[in-house]
Amino acid sequence: MKSLTTAPNPSAPPRVPQASAPSPTGRERIAPLLQRHGAFAVLVALVLVSSFVFPSFGTLDNAQNVSVQASFIAVVALGMTLVIITGGIDLSVGSVFALGGVLAAWASQYGFWAALLLPLVVCGAIGTLNGLLIARAGMAPFIVTLATLLGARGLLLALTDEGATTYLVPRDSAFAELGQGTLGGFGYPVLVALALFAVGGVVLQRTSFGQSLFAVGGSADAATLMGLPVARTRVLVYLLSGLLAGFAGALNAARLSSGVTIIGSGMELDAIAAVVIGGTLLTGGAGSVSGTLWGVLLLAVIQNLINQIGSLNSSYQSVVSGGFLIVVVVAQRYLARARRT
Amino acid sequence: MAPSEAALATPHPGADGAAPPAVLEAVGVGKRFAGVVALDDVSLTLRRGEIHALVGENGAGKSTLIKVLTGVHRPDSGELRLGGEPVSFARPHEAQQAGVSTIYQEVNLVPMMSVARNIFLGREPRNRLRLIDFPRMHREAADLLAGFGVTADVRRPLNTLGVGTQQMVALARAVSVQARVVVMDEPTSALEPREVETLFRVIEDLHSRDIAILYVSHRMDELYRICERVTVLRDGRLVHTGDLAGLDRTQLVSMMLGREVSEVRRHGVTQFSGAHDAAREPVLTARGLSRRHLLDEVSLQLRPGEVLGLGGLLGSGRTETAKALAGALPLDSGTVTVGGRELRRPSPAAAIRAGISLLSEDRKAEGIVPGLSVRENIVLAAMPRLSRAGVVSRKQQDRIVRIFMERLRIKAAGPEQKVEELSGGNQQKVLLARWLCLEPKVLLLDEPTRGIDVGAKAEVQALIDELAQEGLAVLLISSDVEELVEGADRMVVLRGGAVAGELSGDLVTEADLLGALAAHPSEPPAPASEPAVSETPASEQPACEPPASGPPASEPPADASPSAPHADKEQP
Numbered sequence: 001m002k003s004l005t006t007a008p009n010p011s012a013p014p015r016v017p018q019a020s021a022p023s024p025t026g027r028e029r030i031a032p033l034l035q036r037h038g039a040f041a042v043l044v045a046l047v048l049v050s051s052f053v054f055p056s057f058g059t060l061d062n063a064q065n066v067s068v069q070a071s072f073i074a075v076v077a078l079g080m081t082l083v084i085i086t087g088g089i090d091l092s093v094g095s096v097f098a099l100g101g102v103l104a105a106w107a108s109q110y111g112f113w114a115a116l117l118l119p120l121v122v123c124g125a126i127g128t129l130n131g132l133l134i135a136r137a138g139m140a141p142f143i144v145t146l147a148t149l150l151g152a153r154g155l156l157l158a159l160t161d162e163g164a165t166t167y168l169v170p171r172d173s174a175f176a177e178l179g180q181g182t183l184g185g186f187g188y189p190v191l192v193a194l195a196l197f198a199v200g201g202v203v204l205q206r207t208s209f210g211q212s213l214f215a216v217g218g219s220a221d222a223a224t225l226m227g228l229p230v231a232r233t234r235v236l237v238y239l240l241s242g243l244l245a246g247f248a249g250a251l252n253a254a255r256l257s258s259g260v261t262i263i264g265s266g267m268e269l270d271a272i273a274a275v276v277i278g279g280t281l282l283t284g285g286a287g288s289v290s291g292t293l294w295g296v297l298l299l300a301v302i303q304n305l306i307n308q309i310g311s312l313n314s315s316y317q318s319v320v321s322g323g324f325l326i327v328v329v330v331a332q333r334y335l336a337r338a339r340r341t
Numbered sequence: 342m343a344p345s346e347a348a349l350a351t352p353h354p355g356a357d358g359a360a361p362p363a364v365l366e367a368v369g370v371g372k373r374f375a376g377v378v379a380l381d382d383v384s385l386t387l388r389r390g391e392i393h394a395l396v397g398e399n400g401a402g403k404s405t406l407i408k409v410l411t412g413v414h415r416p417d418s419g420e421l422r423l424g425g426e427p428v429s430f431a432r433p434h435e436a437q438q439a440g441v442s443t444i445y446q447e448v449n450l451v452p453m454m455s456v457a458r459n460i461f462l463g464r465e466p467r468n469r470l471r472l473i474d475f476p477r478m479h480r481e482a483a484d485l486l487a488g489f490g491v492t493a494d495v496r497r498p499l500n501t502l503g504v505g506t507q508q509m510v511a512l513a514r515a516v517s518v519q520a521r522v523v524v525m526d527e528p529t530s531a532l533e534p535r536e537v538e539t540l541f542r543v544i545e546d547l548h549s550r551d552i553a554i555l556y557v558s559h560r561m562d563e564l565y566r567i568c569e570r571v572t573v574l575r576d577g578r579l580v581h582t583g584d585l586a587g588l589d590r591t592q593l594v595s596m597m598l599g600r601e602v603s604e605v606r607r608h609g610v611t612q613f614s615g616a617h618d619a620a621r622e623p624v625l626t627a628r629g630l631s632r633r634h635l636l637d638e639v640s641l642q643l644r645p646g647e648v649l650g651l652g653g654l655l656g657s658g659r660t661e662t663a664k665a666l667a668g669a670l671p672l673d674s675g676t677v678t679v680g681g682r683e684l685r686r687p688s689p690a691a692a693i694r695a696g697i698s699l700l701s702e703d704r705k706a707e708g709i710v711p712g713l714s715v716r717e718n719i720v721l722a723a724m725p726r727l728s729r730a731g732v733v734s735r736k737q738q739d740r741i742v743r744i745f746m747e748r749l750r751i752k753a754a755g756p757e758q759k760v761e762e763l764s765g766g767n768q769q770k771v772l773l774a775r776w777l778c779l780e781p782k783v784l785l786l787d788e789p790t791r792g793i794d795v796g797a798k799a800e801v802q803a804l805i806d807e808l809a810q811e812g813l814a815v816l817l818i819s820s821d822v823e824e825l826v827e828g829a830d831r832m833v834v835l836r837g838g839a840v841a842g843e844l845s846g847d848l849v850t851e852a853d854l855l856g857a858l859a860a861h862p863s864e865p866p867a868p869a870s871e872p873a874v875s876e877t878p879a880s881e882q883p884a885c886e887p888p889a890s891g892p893p894a895s896e897p898p899a900d901a902s903p904s905a906p907h908a909d910k911e912q913p
Contacts, residue, residue, distance in 0.1 A: 202472065205473075207471075207472060207473065208463065208473070211454075211458060211462060211465060211473070212462070212463070214451065214453070214454050214458075215451045215454065215462050218451035218452060218453045218454055219449070219450070219451045219452065221449065222449040222450050222451050223451065223462075224433065225413070225433050225443070225445060225449045226433070226437075226449070226450075226462050226463055226514075227433045227434030227435075227437045227438075227463055228434075228462060228463050229434075285451065285452075285453040286453050
């Protein structure tokens, strides 16, 4: 080994202006597109093909049917999208959905506003509790929302005497009309869901709050150091998720004219599946509201198609949805790698 | 500041003119974490428009002081003054509002968001409907970045840009908030030389606009090049503050380390001693390692008892070569032979069994398991050897851990302390211990001293030396040219994934290596070819005259020449 020799300082390197980064490769360009619009493309293809194959699929009647079915889960999935973009998860939405329905059905005897506001207040409170425990107490979202999943379900059973009591929505009331009325053939729930998605899209893409969701999910530490209100953003996002789940439950109760206690279990997983299929990364930091809408519709269409194929047991719907989910997640992984390199 | 390097910053008139007023002051600041004193009565005055260096070893309290100044932590005692008025920042946001911006060591932006969004997060331009005005945002972001020499599309996600460009984006964000003070925590640690130049130009511009800069770096050259004053911290206390120009490098280092100047001189700052005896058969032979886009026919030999340096710029294939040798990079072609036996079906497990250990360059991501204890981290790779029928002997573990903690002087509260609580240098030693307890034949060290403080760096370097003397074959990768030149017996220089040349002999200087690294088609390839190809490894004979006071002959007097190497990085 040589000894310490004095080394002349390297002469000042030439001042080269900073070159721009290399222009994106084809794959780099396609990856985000696929991520964002993959579900949409598959949905369009599936709908087109099915319209030819199954005569009963391409009818307006069926479209109305499918869209109403999908509208409730869509509203739940909207809230879930926001939560997942921040890097969190909300497992409580299924229970909160059912609780919202029962509360709305019970309160509907006191009028339209009571039926609408009571579930929002209670479910909003549950969402806020989730948010506070996660953002302020630093607990894991999975655990916190698992606890409120159980809690909300228990509350629901207590309210209904373990499911023995079923509260009915008075027939012909304004609240029942909210769930059952139609405009241009499409049920009010569909229109409400679409309106919520429109608002959600603008909030996510065009407001500071929306940007901070991406920042928190992309890198919470960076967001903190940039001076963003990270804790407040987290609380708000779980509050919104609770509100939307409760509202979807109320809408569903209005449609069914009663608060059904057994619905909503496993709904959180369907919502998560729809969100992920829609291109939102489970790890947070990227995603879109429109993607979730396509994800929800895709799952709804698959279910509808399996019903159309009379010979196929409807249990296979979950198998198909699950298989599709795996395909999407594998594709996401591949795309994520393509973007990194 | 050294006159020859005065090209960049023009210091404010210090001697004749009155000192400019203070913008940001910390007065007698104290901070404790869980009873441990991080800062003890530290004061720092940042004057308007000055470039102020903040130095100290890791754990000296630099980061804590920065975090107190920028509102991440609140001081337990003492106060902050902004423009003479006492202030208190509850959150980073408040500090930013008050004009104190920070660029953290690791880029602290959101990787998946676009460049423009990152710059304007939290203060996006809005249109009449109070919605974000993206066209305006993109326009302003592009204009802003143009001033930093970045011309990339601002709509692209940040993580599609190079690290240097990302650092520029962080800088642009920090500066665009009407900053009066910009705090830079090791801004150049991830930059390429070219990007460092751009950064310095930006700093010069900020300087001319009377923005005060607090500059934290381990790289002495940078400090002496751009900074006017310096504050030295050690063990959470203020050691020195004053002009940098009159301060000798050795003095500065001795203040950081808390050692006598004479001691620093005697030991130098790198701890490599003489050459190693390594004339035997190679223990490891790699032939024609190739992998599309990464490696092109890389061949090298490693003999027991020698330190082979692997030189090259970022992206030249250094890390890839090490990974290929360790079985962690699938190859298109090429063979690795250890002790005469070829590794078939290379995998990390096979390489470890054959006696090859790789100390990864990314300590956090590929090295330590932060939540596990020192003991668990050390025995992790040795698990298969320490266990019988799947049951791990705790007694044996404890014995090995005790031996290595002593031998490597790992400073921890005990073997059960979590590794994440240790300093970077000690984490690195834990990793070294992990590989050494496997009793490897070949040790591949990828940037073993990156990001660790001067003291720990010297210890790690001394250890590498010791290991080679004991007959281990060591492959040393380092961006620190000085470390490479002093540490290695022989050097293989990579460029563009292929071997560009081999340097050996005691006449290899940093200039030779720099020439080989930088050899560019447009430039004459200077002494890059081979300055001295000698069959015998370097002799112990020093290349410069021994100092009068008579310390070990291999060290020159540190103050003999203004450009005497120190423990900083000399980058081309």
